[in-house]
Amino acid sequence: MRIRTAAVGALCVAAALLTACSTAAEPDPRSAPKNGDTAPLTGRAGAAGKQSMPVPHGKGSRLPFDFNGDGHRDLVLNDLVKAPGDSLGDDAGIGIVYGTAGPRTLDPAVRQLLTPRTHATEVEGVLPAAFDAEASCDLDQDGFADLVVTTDPPYDGIGRPPVPLQLLFGSPAGLTGKAVVLRIPDQARYGNDWPDHPVCGDFDGDGSPDLALTASAGRVSFLRGPFTRAGAPRAATAPLPGGGPALAAPEAAADTNGDGADDLVALPRTHTPGTAAKGRLLLGGPTGPGRPGGDYAFDAVKIPPAPALGTGGGEKKPVTDVLAYADFDGDKRPDIVTRTHRGERADIVAVHPARPASPRTPPLITFSTSLFLP
Numbered sequence: 001m002r003i004r005t006a007a008v009g010a011l012c013v014a015a016a017l018l019t020a021c022s023t024a025a026e027p028d029p030r031s032a033p034k035n036g037d038t039a040p041l042t043g044r045a046g047a048a049g050k051q052s053m054p055v056p057h058g059k060g061s062r063l064p065f066d067f068n069g070d071g072h073r074d075l076v077l078n079d080l081v082k083a084p085g086d087s088l089g090d091d092a093g094i095g096i097v098y099g100t101a102g103p104r105t106l107d108p109a110v111r112q113l114l115t116p117r118t119h120a121t122e123v124e125g126v127l128p129a130a131f132d133a134e135a136s137c138d139l140d141q142d143g144f145a146d147l148v149v150t151t152d153p154p155y156d157g158i159g160r161p162p163v164p165l166q167l168l169f170g171s172p173a174g175l176t177g178k179a180v181v182l183r184i185p186d187q188a189r190y191g192n193d194w195p196d197h198p199v200c201g202d203f204d205g206d207g208s209p210d211l212a213l214t215a216s217a218g219r220v221s222f223l224r225g226p227f228t229r230a231g232a233p234r235a236a237t238a239p240l241p242g243g244g245p246a247l248a249a250p251e252a253a254a255d256t257n258g259d260g261a262d263d264l265v266a267l268p269r270t271h272t273p274g275t276a277a278k279g280r281l282l283l284g285g286p287t288g289p290g291r292p293g294g295d296y297a298f299d300a301v302k303i304p305p306a307p308a309l310g311t312g313g314g315e316k317k318p319v320t321d322v323l324a325y326a327d328f329d330g331d332k333r334p335d336i337v338t339r340t341h342r343g344e345r346a347d348i349v350a351v352h353p354a355r356p357a358s359p360r361t362p363p364l365i366t367f368s369t370s371l372f373l374p
Contacts, residue, residue: 052371053109055098057172060143064326065136067170069144072099073328074174075106075337075349076133076147080369082344091116094133094149095372096175105328105335105351108367112174116151121178123153123162134165137200137209139227144170148198148211149179160192165213167231180231184213188223188236191216197247197270201254201262203284208234212264212289214247215239220264222288240290242282246270250281251298251325257283264289265296274301274322274336301325304352305359306340307366318342329353329364339369346370 058070065073077095093115100107116131128151135148147168155161166179184195193216203210208225211233215221220243223233244266254262261284271277281293306320324337333354341347347370350363 051109052111053107055110055112055174058144059172062138062143064145066099066145067096067136067147068098068172068174069170070099072101072105072330073326074098074145075324075328076136077323077339077349077369077372078132079339079341079347080372081341081347083373084345091130091132092372093131094147095369097367098174099328103329103364105364108365108371111371113372114147114149114168114175119168119175119177119179120149120151121166121180123151123181126154128152135198135200135211138170139167139200139209139211139225140169140229141208141226142170144172146170147175148182148200150196150198160189161194163195165195165198167227169229180229182211183230183232184221184223185233185236187238188221189215190219190221190239195221199247199249199264201249201264201284201289203262203264203289204286205259205261205284210288212247214243214245218243218245218266220247220266220282220289222290224288237288240282240288242266242280242290242292244268244280248279248298250296255284256281256293256296259283259285261285262289263293265298271298272321273325274303276300301336303338304336304350304356304363306338307348307350307363309340309342309346309348316342323349327354335364 055068058068060069061071063073067074075097080092080095093113096112097106097108098110116128120128130152132150134150136145139146149166151164153162163182163184165182168175168179195213197214199212210225211223213221219239221239222237224235227233246267246269248265248271250256256263263284264282265279267279277298279296281296282289283291283293309318318340320338320340323339325334328335335354336352339349348366348368350366352363
């Protein structure tokens with residue numbers, strides 16, 4: 001978990017091995033309401049004066065990060081600019097910009113703001129203050145991608161902490177309603193570290209999406225999908241050895257050796273998109289991602305020239321981060337999404353094409369996350 005209360009302290013990591021746990025007693029995902037199936041919040045006109053538009057209804061797809069199932073990848077934004085009067089540094093929430101057909105790739109007018117107040121669920125009667133997107137896959141296999149979010153539930157620092165992860169389910173109208181707390185069976189946990197660094201993948205090769213999480217002592221909690229709308233996995237095993245303080249999915253192909261099961265990368269620290277990093281490969285298989293697969297390296301992504309940011313945000317030097325390295329325009333080549341920001345008051349998000357005609361080729365689209373301000 002990225003954000004901790006003072007009683008929690010620093011993150012450490014681990015995992016161990018257990019017997020499978022059936023979740024047959026959980027509600028049937030075909031009959032349970034999905035996050036209330038309420039209309040998504042698309043917000044009001046943003047700082048650029050652009051009125052928000054309704055999320056178009058899709059029929060389902062197999063694309064990752066396609067929350068409304070219309071066949072276009074959507075963009076998740078954890079860092080949003082804050083209003084000038086916000087001196088408390090509160091979490092601004094998660095921004096979703098929905099994908100669209102054509103060269104624009106994303107339409108900032110079709111956007112959605114997810115906040116703890118509107119979308120998180122209470123734990124012990126307390127709404128979380130933190131709300132950060134971590135991973136996405138179609139956990140219930142209905143054709144609409146779902147979002148795994150990390151929160152900061154109350155914890156007194158004694159014994160095993162509560163599960164900080166919550167699930168928001170996709171639908172034809174996108175991410176709607178309240179999240180549910182991810183259910184991690186006791187036998188799938190190990191030690192007293194926070195379950196963290198969720199990674200989606202079909203790690204056992206059965207065609208259903210699974211989740212892998214960090215546990216104590218370098219172990220991996222492996223939850224077999226599909227998941228119910230109450231947040232429960234189909235089954236869970238004892239934590240697997242060989243993990244690390246952080247986990248990530250391999251780049252390009254999740255199944256690195258072509259055996260039909262996705263693989264996992266264990267790392268000494270969180271991997272920032274677009275940066276070089278070295279870790280250890282954990283090969284998937286019938287029992288999950290537990291077989292050593294050797295060293296693995298993430299290559300650094302060359303960041304294109306950043307668009308001009310303007311004078312907002314003070315005198316600080318602008319910083320450019322890679323948000324995503326994935327195909328947004330449908331040409332099956334990874335585009336580069338960057339965010340250039342100066343402090344917390346000014347930014348510009350840009351989608352750069354995979355193969356620009358020249359170094360001066362402009363981005364496919366640019367916008368500021370100030371669009372999400374009320």
